[in-house]
């Protein structure tokens with residue numbers, strides 16, 4: 488497949504993980520139409536509205552936007568976050584792209600390691616009329632990622648359209664093919680295309696793809712819900728330990744708890760010493776031994 492200069496839209500109902508991954512590898516992103524069931528979308532809107540209504544605009548004109556509301560800590564605030572995160576096409580594509588095995592020597596043994604993944608950020612982003620476009624960027628800049636040196640992706644991100652996304656209301660700007668650029672080449676606004684998709688659809692893209700929020704010249708706000716799966720050996724951009732109220736954790740499955748960082752995976756990252764042993768952090772949750780302050 489040769490890289491296209493537009494974004495490809497695939498129907499979520501009839502598309503396989505492999506097809507999603509193929510298009511992401513080619514273009515740096517893909518739109519999945521009908522990603523959320525209408526009933527889930529309706530409930531998402533109902534739960535999100537009061538949260539965004541009480542969220543203040545950003546104060547940073549440089550990146551966050553002064554006519555943009557951003558609400559985080561979403562696994563503690565929205566019931567449908569596990570369903571969105573574990574959607575077979577998103578979770579499946581994230582695992583396939585991020586969990587590229589590598590081989591390491593430990594003494595005489597050459598062992599294969601498959602990287603773990605974790606949630607790195609959650610954010611509902613509401614762009615209001617009059618907001619200008621966000622500077623085009625790569626989200627793996629947070630990890631100080633280098634291209635193409637590392638030969639692997641650090642992040643697979645999703646943006647679920649909570650309202651329709653259009654070219655006028657700030658539909659996410661993406662430069663197709665820019666995930667293949669080296670670090671010498673900078674992004675230009677003319678190279679970006681708008682993500683146009685009806686509510687309930689989703690854009691999936693990778694950390695190395697240049698993108699940004701679009702400018703909203705329409706009369707109504709644009710609302711999107713974004714989250715990212717990252718390599719678990721990287722630091723979480725949004726600190727999930729401190730963003731999710733302690734009493735919400737038992738209501739999440741072990742798989743989701745581990746994806747939020749409550750676990751130590753293949754290379755014992757994030758272990759806790761207890762009684763002289765380096766133990767998996769999940770044992771602290773099982774024992775109810777965690778009492779953390781949270782932002783809310």
Ligand SMILES: O=C(O)CCC(=O)C(=O)O
Nearest residue numbers: 612658659698699700701
């Ligand atoms: O709001 C959007 O469409 C994209 C936002 C974004 O890329 C960011 O804040 O990093």
Ligand SMILES: [Fe+2]
Nearest residue numbers: 625626698699
């Ligand atoms: Fe971004």
